[in-house]
């Protein structure tokens with residue numbers, strides 16, 4: 614399949630490019646620290662390439678979910694094709710007009726939040742359920758677990774973009790959805806990331822139909838600073 618071969622070549626180009634950046638960064642860090650860098654230093658490097666990995670990761674997971682939810686995919690296709698006729702360039706105005714797209718992307722970010730946790734050091738004592746967590750304690754906030762909590766989301770593991778319709782979001786705690794973290798150290802690239810994901814998704818769904826590779830496939834997710842899938846996010850792409 615020539616299309617598949619081309620796609621693999623382009624993907625390899627992107628991976629080579631990203632690896633080259635990581636290698637260069639590692640060399641720079643070695644020079645600066647004057648000795649061998651530890652495994653943990655990879656976290657710093659990964660943070661710097663996080664803008665790339667996070668976007669591709671959430672995009673892949675959304676395409677995977679769309680392959681399993683034909684109704685969602687068709688509703689999204691209808692919205693996209695009513696806004697971008699003849700596959701023209703997508704403007705910010707087009708993106709802003711895609712209301713259902715916003716719900717689909719948010720639902721992808723909820724279920725497959727690329728940042729699985731964030732860390733903070735407490736500046737002051739915090740009371741939780743009658744117990745005091747003292748100032749100075751390092752805490753982890755597990756975004757992945759929060760986003761998949763049944764206490765917060767009904768049928769939490771179901772991919773259901775309607776959770777993010779204006780009516781369904783009414784009354785939900787804003788802290789229940791924090792893929793980009795919150796507060797003064799939140800993600801500075803979040804708006805750019807949302808635009809990137811929406812543009813790519815619009816182009817892909819306008820031109821291709823996603824189909825599941827297998828109905829019985831099980832994802833094997835794990836966290837390596839970012840959310841990863843041992844099994845990948847397999848889909849069949851058919852040209853529309």
Ligand code: HEM
Nearest residue numbers: 664667668727728731732792793794798799800801802806
């Ligand atoms: C879906 C895409 C993305 C997700 C889910 C995401 C998520 C996050 C999260 C959760 C943090 C906060 C870490 C913390 O609170 O400790 C963060 C920080 C950051 N993000 Fe992103 N990010 C994404 C894309 C991007 C992009 C595209 C860029 C750059 C163009 C970017 C640049 C940054 C930077 C520089 C920080 C550090 C901010 C600071 O420490 O003050 N991110 N991101």
